[in-house]
Amino acid sequence: MSETVKIIYQGKExxxxxxxxxxxxxxxxxxxxxLDSGLITLDPGYKNTGSTLSKITYLDGEQGKLxxxxxxxxxxxxxxxxxxxxxxxxxxxxxxxxxxxxxxASLKDYSFVNDRVRKILNGFPxxxxxxxxxxxxxxxxxxxxxxxxxxxxxxxxxxxxxxxLAKFPILSAWTYRLSKELPISESxxxxxxxxxxCQLMFSxxxxxxxxxxxxxxxxxxxxxxxxxHEQNCSASTVRLVGSSHAGLFxxxxxxxxxxxxxxxxxxxxxxxxxxxxxxxxxxxxxxxxDKAKDKDDEFRLMGFGHRVYKNMDPRAKIIKKAADxxxxxxxxxxxxxxxxLGLEEVALKDEYFIERKLYPNVDFYSGIIYRALGIxxxxxxxxxxxxxxxxxxxxxxxxxxxxxxxxxPRQIYTGATTRDYLPMSER
Ligand code: ACO
Numbered sequence: 001m002s003e004t005v006k007i008i009y010q011g012k013e014x015x016x017x018x019x020x021x022x023x024x025x026x027x028x029x030x031x032x033x034x035l036d037s038g039l040i041t042l043d044p045g046y047k048n049t050g051s052t053l054s055k056i057t058y059l060d061g062e063q064g065k066l067x068x069x070x071x072x073x074x075x076x077x078x079x080x081x082x083x084x085x086x087x088x089x090x091x092x093x094x095x096x097x098x099x100x101x102x103x104x105a106s107l108k109d110y111s112f113v114n115d116r117v118r119k120i121l122n123g124f125p126x127x128x129x130x131x132x133x134x135x136x137x138x139x140x141x142x143x144x145x146x147x148x149x150x151x152x153x154x155x156x157x158x159x160x161x162x163x164x165l166a167k168f169p170i171l172s173a174w175t176y177r178l179s180k181e182l183p184i185s186e187s188x189x190x191x192x193x194x195x196x197x198c199q200l201m202f203s204x205x206x207x208x209x210x211x212x213x214x215x216x217x218x219x220x221x222x223x224x225x226x227x228x229h230e231q232n233c234s235a236s237t238v239r240l241v242g243s244s245h246a247g248l249f250x251x252x253x254x255x256x257x258x259x260x261x262x263x264x265x266x267x268x269x270x271x272x273x274x275x276x277x278x279x280x281x282x283x284x285x286x287x288x289x290d291k292a293k294d295k296d297d298e299f300r301l302m303g304f305g306h307r308v309y310k311n312m313d314p315r316a317k318i319i320k321k322a323a324d325x326x327x328x329x330x331x332x333x334x335x336x337x338x339x340x341l342g343l344e345e346v347a348l349k350d351e352y353f354i355e356r357k358l359y360p361n362v363d364f365y366s367g368i369i370y371r372a373l374g375i376x377x378x379x380x381x382x383x384x385x386x387x388x389x390x391x392x393x394x395x396x397x398x399x400x401x402x403x404x405x406x407x408x409p410r411q412i413y414t415g416a417t418t419r420d421y422l423p424m425s426e427r
Contacts, residue, residue, distance in 0.1 A: 002018065003017075003020075003026075004017055005018060005028045007033075007039075009037050014033070014036050016028050016029055016032075021053075034410070042412055046236075050231075051239070051407070052398075052404065054230065054395070055398070056068070056069065056089060056228060056230065056391070056394050056395065056398060057089075057230040057391070059229065061306070061308035062310055062311060064313065064314050064317075066229075068085065068089055069088050069092055073224075073225065074314065074318065076088075077221050077224050077225055081194075081220060082193065082223040082224050082387075083103070083104060083192070083193045083194075085224050085227050086227070086390040087100060089227060089391055089393075090161060090390060090397065104192075104193070106158070106159070106166075107165055107166045107193060109162075109166070110159075110163045110167060111167070111170065111187040111189065112186075112187060113171065114144045117140060117141070118184055120136070120137060120140050121137060121175075121178055121184075122178075124136075124178060126178055126179055126180075126181050127179075129378060130176060130178075130378055130379055130381075130382045131257075131259070131260040131381050131382060132260070133174075133178060134171060134172060134256055135254075136253075137175070138252055138253040139253035141249040142247050142249040145163065145249065149400075151397075151400040157397065161397065164248060164252065164389070165389060165390065165393070169193065169196065170187060172382050172383075172385065172386050173197060173200035174200075176201050176376070176379050177201070179379075185199070185200045185201075186200075192216075194219050194220045194223065195211060195216045197219070197386070198215060198216055198219060212330075215373050215374075218322060218369055218373060219383075222319070222366060222369060222383065222387060223386060225315045225319060225362065226366075226383075226384050226387025226391075227388065227391050228388070228390065228391025233264045234255040234256070234259040234265065234392065235391060237254050237255050238252060238254060238255035238258075238392045238396050239251075239396065239404075241254040242396045242399055242400060243404055243405070243406045243407040244406055244407075245400075248393070248396060251392075252389070252393065252396070255388075259381060259384060259388065262302070265363075265384040265385065266381050267302050267361070267363040268363040268366050268367045268380040268384060269367065269380045270302040270303075271302045271340075271363050272336070272367035272370075272371060272377045273302075274303075275336045275339050275343075276336065279335055279339055283339055285342050285346045288301070289346050289347050289352075292304075292352075293350070293352045301343070301353075301358070302363070302364075303360055303363045304347060304359065304360060304361065305359075305361065306359070306361045309359060309361065310359075311359060313362055315361075315362040316361055316364055316365060319362065319364075319365040319366050319369065322369060323337060323368045323369045326373070327368075330373075332372050334371065334372060336368060336371070337368050340364065340368060344360055366380070370383060
C-alpha cells in the first residue's frame with residue numbers, strides 16, 4: 001500500500017501521494033494542491049521543494065554521499081576520466097570503448113570557435129571578470145548555431161551536446177588569455193580533452209611547450225568532482241531558463257551567471273582571498289572564526305556550510321587529499337594550506353559550527369590546488385564552470401526529454417491593496 005499524506009484545511013481533508021525515489025528519499029506530490037484547495041506552499045529558497053524527478057545524481061547530505069548515475073564519486077575520482085564522466089552523466093551509462101572513441105572524435109571535430117567570437121572576446125577589457133566574459137561568449141554561440149536542438153532526435157542532440165562541450169574549454173581558456181593579454185590559442189587535436197584545455201590556457205610561443213602531466217591529472221580529477229550536483233542554484237537556473245524552450249547555449253549561459261555568485265561557485269575565489277587576508281593579518285584563526293559567528297558582522301567563513309550537506313562534503317575530503325598530493329608532487333610549500341587546515345580544525349571544534357552542522361565544502365580546498373597549478377584566482381569559478389558543464393547539459397537534456405512544464409513558481413502577495421491612481425499634482 002503506497003503512503004499518503006493528508007492535509008486538513010477549513011474542515012476539508014485532502015490526500016496526496018508520497019513519492020519514493022530509488023534510494024529511499026521521499027516527497028509529497030502536491031501538484032494538484034492549489035487546484036483542490038486554493039492553497040499554495042511557501043518555501044523561500046526552495047529548502048523543502050523538489051522541482052523534478054531525476055535519474056542523474058544522488059546525494060545524501062546527512063551521510064555525505066554523492067553518486068553520478070549510481071557510481072560513488074570516490075570511485076569515479078580515482079578510476080574514471082572527465083570525458084568518461086561527461087558521457088556517463090549525459091547518457092546514463094559508462095561508455096563502451098567504441099562509444100567513447102566516437103564521443104572523443106566528435107569533441108575533436110567541434111574543437112574550434114568561429115572567428116567572429118574572437119572579435120567579441122577582443123571587445124572586452126582585459127580587466128573584465130572571466131565569468132562575465134564566459135557567460136557572454138557562451139550566449140553568443142547561439143548566434144552561430146541558430147538551429148533549435150531537436151530534443152526527440154538522438155543524433156541532433158548528440159551533436160548539439162558535443163559541440164558545446166568541445167567549444168567550452170576554448171572559451172574558458174580564452175577568458176584567461178584575455179585577462180593576461182596573451183595571444184589567442186588554438187586547439188591541438190592530438191591532445192586529450194583536459195590536456196588540450198591546459199595547453200589552450202598556458203601555451204606560450206615555444207614550439208616544444210608541454211603541460212606537466214601532474215597538472216593535467218589534478219585538473220581532470222577536479223573537473224570530475226565538480227561535474228554535477230543535482231538541483232543546485234545554477235543547475236536549477238539552467239532548467240528554469242530551458243523550461244521556456246530557450247536554447248541550450250542560452251540556458252547554459254544563464255547557469256554560468258548563477259554560478260558566479262559568492263554563495264555558489266564564486267566561493268572558491270572568496271576562500272583564497274579570505275585565506276590570504278588571514279595570512280597577511282598574522283594568521284589569527286580564532287579571530288576569523290569569531291567574526292564568522294558574530295551576527296552583527298556579514299562575514300561568513302567562506303568554503304564552509306552547504307544547503308544540503310550536513311556532514312563533510314565528500315568532494316572536500318577527496319580535494320583535501322589531492323591538494324596535499326599536488327603540492328608535494330610539484331614541490332610547493334604553501335602557507336595558505338596550513339592556514340586552511342588550521343581554520344578547519346578550529347571551526348570544527350567550535351559549538352557554533354557543530355550545532356549548525358557547518359563543514360568544509362568543495363570550495364574550501366579546491367582553490368589551493370588551482371593556485372599551486374598557476375591558475376589565477378579570478379579563474380577559479382571558470383574552472384568550476386568547465387567541470388559543471390556536463391552536469392548542466394545533462395539536467396537540461398533530461399528536462400527537455402521528459403517534457404517538463406515551464407517553471408513558474410507562485411507567491412503570496414504582501415504589497416499594497418487596491419488603490420486608485422493619483423495624478424501628479426495630488427501626490
Ligand atoms: N559561516 C558562518 N555561519 C554560517 C556559514 C558560514 N560559512 N554558513 C552558514 N552559516 C550559519 C548561518 O548564519 C545560519 O545561522 P543561524 O541559524 O544562526 O541564522 C545557519 O548557519 C544556516 O545557514 P543558512 O545560510 O540558512 O544556510 P543555507 O543552506 O541557506 O546556506 C550556504 C548555505 C549559502 C552555502 C552558506 O553555508 C554559506 O553562505 N556558506 C559560505 C559560502 C560558500 O562556501 N558557498 C559555497 C557553497 S558550495 C557550492 O555552491 C559549490
